[in-house]
Amino acid sequence: MLQYLALAAILFAIGIFGVLTRRNAVGILMSLELMFNAANINLVAFNKYIGAAGLTGQIFAIFVVVIAAAEAVVGLAIVLLLYRNWQGIDVDQMNIMKW
Amino acid sequence: MLENTYLIPFYPLLAFVAILFFTRWKERLSSYISIGMVLIALVHSLFVLAAMLSRHGLPMEKAIPFITHPSLHLELGMYIDPLTAVMLMIVTIVSSCVQIYSIGYMHGDPRYSRYFSYLSLFTFSMLGLVIANNFFMLFIFWELVGLTSYLLIGFWFEKKSAADAGKKAFITTRIGDLGFIIGILILAAYAGTLNYQQVFEKVASGVLAPGIITLAGIFIFCGAVGKSAQFPLHVWLPDAMEGPTPVSALIHAATMVAAGVYLVARAMSLFVGSAEASTAIAVIGVITSLMAATIALVQNDIKRILAYSTVSQLGYMIMALGLYGADTALGHHSPGFVAGTFHLMTHAFFKALLFLGAGSVIHAVHTNDIQDMGGLSKKMKITATTFFIASLSIAGIFPLSGFWSKDEIVATTAGHPVFMFLALTIAFMTAFYMFRLCFLAFTGKPRVQEKYDHAHESPNTMTWPLMFLAFLSIGAGWVGLPWLSHGFSSFVYHEQIHHSEPSYILMLASTVVALSGIGLAYMIYYKQRFSADALAEKFKPLHTLLYNKYYIDEFYNIVIIQPLLKFTDFLWWFDAHIIDGLVNFVGWLIIKWADIKQWFDQYIVDGAVNGMGYACMAGARLFRYLQNGSLQFYTLIVIGSAVGLIIYRVTSRGFIYYLLGASIMVLIRSIIRTSGMEKASTETNVQD
Numbered sequence: 001m002l003q004y005l006a007l008a009a010i011l012f013a014i015g016i017f018g019v020l021t022r023r024n025a026v027g028i029l030m031s032l033e034l035m036f037n038a039a040n041i042n043l044v045a046f047n048k049y050i051g052a053a054g055l056t057g058q059i060f061a062i063f064v065v066v067i068a069a070a071e072a073v074v075g076l077a078i079v080l081l082l083y084r085n086w087q088g089i090d091v092d093q094m095n096i097m098k099w
Numbered sequence: 100m101l102e103n104t105y106l107i108p109f110y111p112l113l114a115f116v117a118i119l120f121f122t123r124w125k126e127r128l129s130s131y132i133s134i135g136m137v138l139i140a141l142v143h144s145l146f147v148l149a150a151m152l153s154r155h156g157l158p159m160e161k162a163i164p165f166i167t168h169p170s171l172h173l174e175l176g177m178y179i180d181p182l183t184a185v186m187l188m189i190v191t192i193v194s195s196c197v198q199i200y201s202i203g204y205m206h207g208d209p210r211y212s213r214y215f216s217y218l219s220l221f222t223f224s225m226l227g228l229v230i231a232n233n234f235f236m237l238f239i240f241w242e243l244v245g246l247t248s249y250l251l252i253g254f255w256f257e258k259k260s261a262a263d264a265g266k267k268a269f270i271t272t273r274i275g276d277l278g279f280i281i282g283i284l285i286l287a288a289y290a291g292t293l294n295y296q297q298v299f300e301k302v303a304s305g306v307l308a309p310g311i312i313t314l315a316g317i318f319i320f321c322g323a324v325g326k327s328a329q330f331p332l333h334v335w336l337p338d339a340m341e342g343p344t345p346v347s348a349l350i351h352a353a354t355m356v357a358a359g360v361y362l363v364a365r366a367m368s369l370f371v372g373s374a375e376a377s378t379a380i381a382v383i384g385v386i387t388s389l390m391a392a393t394i395a396l397v398q399n400d401i402k403r404i405l406a407y408s409t410v411s412q413l414g415y416m417i418m419a420l421g422l423y424g425a426d427t428a429l430g431h432h433s434p435g436f437v438a439g440t441f442h443l444m445t446h447a448f449f450k451a452l453l454f455l456g457a458g459s460v461i462h463a464v465h466t467n468d469i470q471d472m473g474g475l476s477k478k479m480k481i482t483a484t485t486f487f488i489a490s491l492s493i494a495g496i497f498p499l500s501g502f503w504s505k506d507e508i509v510a511t512t513a514g515h516p517v518f519m520f521l522a523l524t525i526a527f528m529t530a531f532y533m534f535r536l537c538f539l540a541f542t543g544k545p546r547v548q549e550k551y552d553h554a555h556e557s558p559n560t561m562t563w564p565l566m567f568l569a570f571l572s573i574g575a576g577w578v579g580l581p582w583l584s585h586g587f588s589s590f591v592y593h594e595q596i597h598h599s600e601p602s603y604i605l606m607l608a609s610t611v612v613a614l615s616g617i618g619l620a621y622m623i624y625y626k627q628r629f630s631a632d633a634l635a636e637k638f639k640p641l642h643t644l645l646y647n648k649y650y651i652d653e654f655y656n657i658v659i660i661q662p663l664l665k666f667t668d669f670l671w672w673f674d675a676h677i678i679d680g681l682v683n684f685v686g687w688l689i690i691k692w693a694d695i696k697q698w699f700d701q702y703i704v705d706g707a708v709n710g711m712g713y714a715c716m717a718g719a720r721l722f723r724y725l726q727n728g729s730l731q732f733y734t735l736i737v738i739g740s741a742v743g744l745i746i747y748r749v750t751s752r753g754f755i756y757y758l759l760g761a762s763i764m765v766l767i768r769s770i771i772r773t774s775g776m777e778k779a780s781t782e783t784n785v786q787d
Binding site for chain 1: 726727728729730731734735738
């Protein structure tokens with residue numbers, strides 16, 4: 001149990017670090033995937049060890065994977081539009097909402 | 100005709116309104132309207148007199164309610180009795196004569212029409228005063244005559260002395276009127292009515308306490324003192340001679356000043372209820388009479404002599420009425436009431452004649468000073484003759500009208516030796532000063548040739564009234580001959596007819612007195628057996644005292660007017676310095692306070708408001724750096740917050756850790772940023 005949770009925490013932390021530090025928008029999306037999957041590991045692990053009825057955790061994890069796929073589609077579409085307008089996907093350049 | 104007596108005052112009122120609004124610019128027409136109306140009033144008055152005679156003096160009263168209140172019922176009405184009828188005759192006759200006379204006298208005056216409108220207004224007021232049936236209405240007309248008197252005294256208001264005299268007359272009589280209205284209010288309060296008959300009934304039936312009667316009587320008499328120029332309020336009448344002479348004849352000799360006497364006669368039933376009040380009246384009357392007669396001895400202004408003579412004669416009448424009241428109150432019989440009213444009538448005619456004669460003289464020589472006249476009888480035959488007749492009448496020479504009325508007054512004093520002595524003394528002085536005036540003005544050599552040359556007889560409109568009044572001055576007294584069984588005394592009387600037996604001793608005495616007065620004047624001023632100047636020199640202190648009218652004007656000036664002026668000066672000073680100072684100080688304070696408030700508003704309030712704005716702007720300037728447009732920075736905040744909340748949940752001290760965590764993360768990010776991971780970021784911060 002602890003190993004699963006540790007793995008999930010490490011994955012999550014790596015994901016956060018990636019989100020916070022990557023300047024490439026695609027990289028940020030990838031880091032997000034890491035965080036989703038960390039959560040998925042947690043869901044499955046808790047389902048297995050806490051003793052919840054049925055396969056709720058696993059099903060929830062599959063839902064998350066599906067939603068994440070949809071989210072990645074939307075995110076990549078945005079990235080594509082950004083690239084068309086900015087000729088680049090560096091998130092540091094996307095600061096026209098600045099004060 | 101008797102039923103419509105109330106119309107009599109309205110004829111002159113109509114004339115007044117017509118002149119004032121319609122015919123002001125047509126002078127002739129104005130005077131004719133005025134005279135026509137007063138003549139109609141005269142005819143109507145004659146009918147009233149005839150009706151009164153035919154019903155043997157039975158009074159007639161008619162009234163409409165005016166103000167109805169549970170505690171006081173006021174009405175407008177008329178009360179016609181023989182006294183009223185006689186007064187109506189006096190007023191309308193003298194008024195007619197004076198108005199006709201005025202055509203000549205006022206000829207060429209720039210305010211000719213206005214003069215006649217005033218005369219009409221006066222006649223209206225005086226007639227209203229006479230027919231009133233209650234004290235309230237009497238007071239209204241009383242004030243109206245005061246007003247017209249003021250207007251007419253100051254008719255030539257360009258002259259300061261005339262304007263001042265008008266004011267003096269108005270203010271002086273006002274003092275008396277204050278007493279009058281107090282008396283009326285006392286009656287209203289205690290008797291609950293102002294109707295003559297109702298008040299008198301209450302007096303007679305003893306409903307009113309004697310003290311109240313005395314008080315009310317004395318206060319009401321105050322009105323008479325003011326209006327009839329009795330001591331100590333007599334000072335206005337001689338000054339009133341500044342008005343046109345016909346006005347002096349009408350208002351200040353024959354009618355208005357007689358209103359005071361009329362008031363005392365009218366309210367006699369009140370005065371007989373109080374011997375004290377009546378005695379006070381008699382004493383005031385005799386003092387006035389004596390004082391005015393002595394002053395008249397030495398004056399040089401023809402109109403002033405006549406004015407003092409008027410004051411003296413009015414005092415005579417007042418004395419007679421007062422003695423009647425006192426005697427009747429004590430249960431004695433007295434002819435005083437008849438004497439007073441009789442003398443009121445005869446005096447009205449001969450005094451009007453004297454004034455009109457004086458006016459004729461002034462018209463001719465343009466001076467009032469008898470020392471500048473002399474010898475005028477040669478040039479002004481009618482004036483001189485009528486003047487002599489009037490003088491004989493006022494002196495009390497048989498058989499002129501003045502003799503009979505004066506004789507009655509002397510008879511009234513029969514039971515009072517002091518009064519009798521004074522009355523005879525006054526009669527003597529009256530004869531003396533009148534003939535001093537006559538001899539100085541009309542006989543001897545002209546003292547100022549130039550004025551004598553200029554003199555001429557007056558026009559017919561002026562001499563006809565003189566002749567008519569001369570006729571009355573001779574004959575008006577004959578209605579009161581003591582031998583008549585149905586004479587004046589059985590027509591005008593108070594409560595019961597007083598038949599006085601003709602007293603030959605008194606007649607003889609008063610004739611002797613009058614003749615000796617005339618004789619003395621004849622010796623001094625006609626024959627010049629004694630020098631008037633030498634006599635004046637011999638009794639210099641007395642002469643000076645009399646010449647200066649006992650210094651009463653000066654006394655009033657020092658005791659009342661000067662302190663009043665000082666006081667008003669003080670009040671002015673007080674107003675200008677203390678009150679204004681205070682007001683200005685308060686204003687100054689307010690300005691200072693406003694300055695402080697303005698400063699406060701500008702710096703504290705505005706400062707606070709602006710400070711708020713500045714604080715907001717400063718805060719915004721500070722916090723806008725949070726909105727740096729960096730997606731990752733926002734994420735950092737979100738995650739940091741989440742971490743902080745978790746820590747808070749675990750340790751309950753999360754806020755500090757949250758800040759700590761957030762700062763650490765910002766630090767970490769800055770380190771990552773500055774470590775050369777980005778290079779393009781500088782060129783994107785365009786808006787900085």
